[in-house]
Amino acid sequence: MALKAARRSAIAPFLVMDVLRAASARDRAAHDADGRCVHLEIGQPGQGAPRPVLDAAAKALYAETLGYTETFGVPTLRARIARHYAETYGIEVPIERIVVTTGSSGAFILSFLAAFDAGDRVALADPGYPAYRNILAALGIEVVGLPADAATRFQPTVELLERAGRLDGLIVASPANPTGTMLASAELRRLAGWCDAHGVRFVSDEIYHGIVFGEPATTALAHSTSAIVINSFSKYYAMTGWRLGWMILPEDLLRPVEVLAQNLFISPPTLPQLAGLAAFDCRAELDARVAAYRANRDLLMAELPKAGFRDFAPADGAFYLYCDVGHMTNDSQQFCRRLLDEAGVAATPGVDFDRDRGSRFLRFSFAGSNADIREAVRRLKAWRGVG
Numbered sequence: 001m002a003l004k005a006a007r008r009s010a011i012a013p014f015l016v017m018d019v020l021r022a023a024s025a026r027d028r029a030a031h032d033a034d035g036r037c038v039h040l041e042i043g044q045p046g047q048g049a050p051r052p053v054l055d056a057a058a059k060a061l062y063a064e065t066l067g068y069t070e071t072f073g074v075p076t077l078r079a080r081i082a083r084h085y086a087e088t089y090g091i092e093v094p095i096e097r098i099v100v101t102t103g104s105s106g107a108f109i110l111s112f113l114a115a116f117d118a119g120d121r122v123a124l125a126d127p128g129y130p131a132y133r134n135i136l137a138a139l140g141i142e143v144v145g146l147p148a149d150a151a152t153r154f155q156p157t158v159e160l161l162e163r164a165g166r167l168d169g170l171i172v173a174s175p176a177n178p179t180g181t182m183l184a185s186a187e188l189r190r191l192a193g194w195c196d197a198h199g200v201r202f203v204s205d206e207i208y209h210g211i212v213f214g215e216p217a218t219t220a221l222a223h224s225t226s227a228i229v230i231n232s233f234s235k236y237y238a239m240t241g242w243r244l245g246w247m248i249l250p251e252d253l254l255r256p257v258e259v260l261a262q263n264l265f266i267s268p269p270t271l272p273q274l275a276g277l278a279a280f281d282c283r284a285e286l287d288a289r290v291a292a293y294r295a296n297r298d299l300l301m302a303e304l305p306k307a308g309f310r311d312f313a314p315a316d317g318a319f320y321l322y323c324d325v326g327h328m329t330n331d332s333q334q335f336c337r338r339l340l341d342e343a344g345v346a347a348t349p350g351v352d353f354d355r356d357r358g359s360r361f362l363r364f365s366f367a368g369s370n371a372d373i374r375e376a377v378r379r380l381k382a383w384r385g386v387g
Helices: 015-029 051-063 075-089 103-115 130-138 158-162 185-198 251-264 270-281 283-307 332-343 370-383
Strands: 098-101 121-126 142-147 169-173 201-205 228-232 245-248 320-324 361-365
Touching (some): 051 270, 075 245, 075 270, 098 103, 098 251, 103 130, 103 228, 103 251, 142 158, 158 185, 169 185, 270 283
Parallel strands (some): 121 169
Antiparallel strands (some): 320 361
16 A cells, blocks of 8 residues: 655646756766856855955864854854844844754745734735745645746735735745846835734745846835844855844744744754854955846846847846746746757746746856856857857
């Protein structure tokens, strides 16, 4: 007799990881550089953590016991995060409201479990980060997709919320994945105010803060005392594999999150916490990397139209271009498979981010080296016959 698998696991795959697996298999089989892929699919910095982070980790590895920490994280790291909010945003955050997590993914799981019950309705923009939708679905929470598009700069609006019916939560991301678009401070304030007025829990994903190409990003903490704010060391701080994140919680969710975290995770990983303290003192190096991302973005936006990739979402931040390829295909998964097989360029199909309209979009990540971006452009032009 076959044993059952829980229905909560019957969620959509995270397609970018499937693309990465296929691209990595091609890399392993390649005999030279021409046979290997140019990776524009995965959303992680091409360089690793700054040297001071590595030095701090090496020191802690031999000097510390590396046992469990407090469930909410090492107090010195939480205090440094509080200082970061004061220095960066001019906002005082009590250390008691700061929770260190196992990546932003751990923060999403904890906050969704604490804030929402099965059957609640949580809105988010389509296109959007697929893990929001899939984690919510696994928890039995109804996902309400808001059909954002170029007219709303691919961000949610109060008008879209008004048409969505009863809601219990709203998730926003600014800068956003996959589009790189940002909410102006006034727009963020309007959304937060609407949520407060309607009893809707506001969740702000701010993991791409720091990677912006114009005006600085605004934190939701500037406009709401009831918002959940989530951030991570993975993107700006280039510590993706260290699995370290944090969140700022409102008072009413502190104890619910604490008991959940005690049972689900016990504590965040100790070594990354001790190393992560050094990341806040690496701003000059990290800002230089942001300048490199901007150069990569500008190169793609100048050269990709020559290969027929013309219509992009405004990439205000993060390290993605969300490209409308509807004049080339209405099956972005097949298109990305061909792109990988025939051109050796890995990109992410838009259906990962928008199930209804993503078949005509794909996402390019420009977080890698400038040499890789130039090689990708060369291959795409050759593939399109415009060498």
